[in-house]
Amino acid sequence: MTSLPHPPADQIELAHVLAALGDETRLAIIGLLANGEQDAMTCSQFLHLGSKTGLSYHLAKLREAGLVNVRPEGTKRMISLRRTDLDRRFPGFLDSIIACRAVGPKPGKAQD
Amino acid sequence: MTSLPHPPADQIELAHVLAALGDETRLAIIGLLANGEQDAMTCSQFLHLGSKTGLSYHLAKLREAGLVNVRPEGTKRMISLRRTDLDRRFPGFLDSIIACRAVGPKPGKAQD
DNA sequence: AGCCTTGTTCAAGATTCATTGAACAATTGA
C-alpha cells in the first residue's frame, strides 16, 4: 500500500529533480541513501541534518520530485532511492551526482 | 577582460549548480548552448524564452553558479557553456543533463 | 488501558526567487 503519492517513473521531470537537489540538506540525504549499504533508511536516521519537521518537509520534496520511494512500515517510513527509475529516465545522471558528492563539499565526518 | 564575476573552476559548488538548473528557463538556455553549433550566443538569441530583463536575471544566475562564461564584446555579451570546467569538476554530469533534455520535456520546435 | 516512538500537519515568520516596467549605460552606425 503506497499511501503517499509518488510520480510514475516516466513522469519524473528533470527540472523538478534538479530543483529538489538544489538544496544542501536534500543533497546530503541523497548522498547518504546512495552511499550507505542499506537500501532503505528511516527519517530518524537523518536527524543530524535538521529538525524532525524539516526532515519531513525535505523528504516530501524528494518524494514528490520522484527521487525517493517512501514505504510505510509500522510507525516508520522506509526511504529508498529510486535508482532504477532514475537511471532509466536520466541515464548517468544519478551516478554523476553521487560521484561529485563523494569528492565534493562535505568530505569527512560521515557517520554511516 | 572578464569584467563580470565568475567563480573559479575549482570553486563551483554542486548544490549551487543544481539550484541554478532547477528552473525551466535556465535549463532551456543550457540546452540551447549545449546543442547549438555555435559555442557562444548572445542574450538576444534567448529572447523567445522571456523578457530582456528576465534573461539578464537568469543569465546572471547561470554565470554566478559557474555554468556559463560571459565575455563582453561591443554592446553584446558572448555567452558560452563552461564545458571543460564542468566536466573536470563533475564528470559526466553535464552530458547526462544534455542527454536528458534531448529526450525530455520540450520535444519539437527547436529552431537551432 | 496507558506510554513511547515515529512521523505528519498546521500556522506563522523570515527569506529568497521570479517577473515586470521604467530608467540607465555603453557601443555602433548614419
Next chain:
DNA sequence: TCAATTGTTCAATGAATCTTGAACAAGGCT
C-alpha cells in the same frame, strides 16, 4: 550629434521556499 541596438540596474510586487514550534495521528510495547 542623434538615433538604434544590446544589455544592466533599480524598485516593486506576488509567489515560493525554508524553518520553527505546537498539536496531532498511528503503531508498538508493557
